Amino acid sequence: MTRTGENDHMIRLNNGVRMPALGFGVYRIAPEQTTAAVLAALEAGYRLIDTAAAYDNEREVGAAIRASGLPRSEIFVTSKLWPTDYGYAAARRAFDASLDRLGLEQVDMFLLHWPLPADFSQTLAAYRALEEELERGRVRAIGVCNHNAANLERLLAGASTVPAVNQVELHPFFTQTELVRTHRRLGIATQAWSPLGGVNVYDAAPGRARHVLQHPVIAGLAEKLGRTPGQIVLSWHIQQGHSAIPKTVHPARMAENLAALDFALSPDDMAAVSALDTGIRGGDDPQTVTAATYPVHIRR
Numbered sequence: 557m558t559r560t561g562e563n564d565h566m567i568r569l570n571n572g573v574r575m576p577a578l579g580f581g582v583y584r585i586a587p588e589q590t591t592a593a594v595l596a597a598l599e600a601g602y603r604l605i606d607t608a609a610a611y612d613n614e615r616e617v618g619a620a621i622r623a624s625g626l627p628r629s630e631i632f633v634t635s636k637l638w639p640t641d642y643g644y645a646a647a648r649r650a651f652d653a654s655l656d657r658l659g660l661e662q663v664d665m666f667l668l669h670w671p672l673p674a675d676f677s678q679t680l681a682a683y684r685a686l687e688e689e690l691e692r693g694r695v696r697a698i699g700v701c702n703h704n705a706a707n708l709e710r711l712l713a714g715a716s717t718v719p720a721v722n723q724v725e726l727h728p729f730f731t732q733t734e735l736v737r738t739h740r741r742l743g744i745a746t747q748a749w750s751p752l753g754g755v756n757v758y759d760a761a762p763g764r765a766r767h768v769l770q771h772p773v774i775a776g777l778a779e780k781l782g783r784t785p786g787q788i789v790l791s792w793h794i795q796q797g798h799s800a801i802p803k804t805v806h807p808a809r810m811a812e813n814l815a816a817l818d819f820a821l822s823p824d825d826m827a828a829v830s831a832l833d834t835g836i837r838g839g840d841d842p843q844t845v846t847a848a849t850y851p852v853h854i855r856r
């Protein structure tokens with residue numbers, strides 16, 4: 557993965573496909589809110605929408621894309637396969653179902669949502685099904701989420717396509733420096749989920765939330781540079797060459813977050829944000845995930 561010279565805000569994936577660096581995530585947006593939120597995001601200028609079968613809003617994402625009037629080729633759509641649909645045959649059926657729900661003939665990127673480390677043969681079989689869809693041209697790039705270095709190596713040992721992307725929890729409190737180094741070595745683009753640290757807040761017990769955006773270093777940089785805390789954090793992601801997919805339902809924040817592309821942090825300011833790493837993730841450790849960890853029912 558390399559940054560393209562022609563447009564600094566696009567990431568050139570390892571198969572040559574170009575992906576916007578800053579996208580819009582729709583996890584935890586209720587289906588009835590999703591079409592309006594995605595339409596507002598497209599209007600604000602986002603061109604990457606990140607959904608998943610498990611988010612229960614692929615239909616509404618597809619409706620927004622059609623309602624936007626934008627040419628299909630201008631919008632980069634990512635969706636994901638849920639572990640209960642792993643294994644070759646189940647993955648093929650689930651891929652079809654995702655495209656049906658989205659109402660698309662082709663999706664730009666399709667990712668395995670989690671590895672199943674204790675049952676990796678099923679993970680690999682699902683990935684093989686995605687490789688076939690890639691060959692058929694029904695998806696332009698394939699990849700994974702939440703794979704650590706060991707699971708990436710296991711995947712590469714059994715697959716013929718290097719994942720274009722590994723989408724992982726990554727924010728100033730959990731910077732994943734080692735894993736990012738592995739991605740660079742393997743030619744895999746790093747995409748940050750919970751880029752603003754949302755995962756540390758959503759389900760936190762009362763008084764236990766760890767707010768990235770309220771950290772004094774982030775707030776201080778925002779004050780110093782006349783930017784918002786969200787912009788400081790997103791600029792930090794983009795300047796490292798990562799993709800980030802913040803979620804918000806508020807149009808003002810959509811515009812605010814996108815404006816993170818308009819400025820750069822100095823090397824010292826970048827280092828100050830990176831120094832906030834605690835090494836502690838907010839979400840589940842992917843190594844412990846099984847198909848039963850998240851009992852998600854995928855609406856057909």
Ligand SMILES: NC(=O)c1ccc[n+]([C@@H]2O[C@H](COP(=O)([O-])OP(=O)(O)OC[C@H]3O[C@@H](n4cnc5c(N)ncnc54)[C@H](OP(=O)(O)O)[C@@H]3O)[C@@H](O)[C@H]2O)c1
Nearest residue numbers: 581582583606701749750751752753754786802803804805
């Ligand atoms: N692959 C995976 O396993 C995985 C896991 C989790 C997430 N994801 C993807 O990553 C996306 C983003 O992750 P996330 O939703 O967990 O976390 P996030 O984007 O880091 O944080 C979202 C939270 O921050 C708030 N927010 C957004 N912009 C803000 C701003 N400028 N100022 C203050 N608050 C702001 C949002 O609230 P409002 O909506 O009220 O503005 C929401 O509560 C998801 O939508 C999904 O697409 C993937």
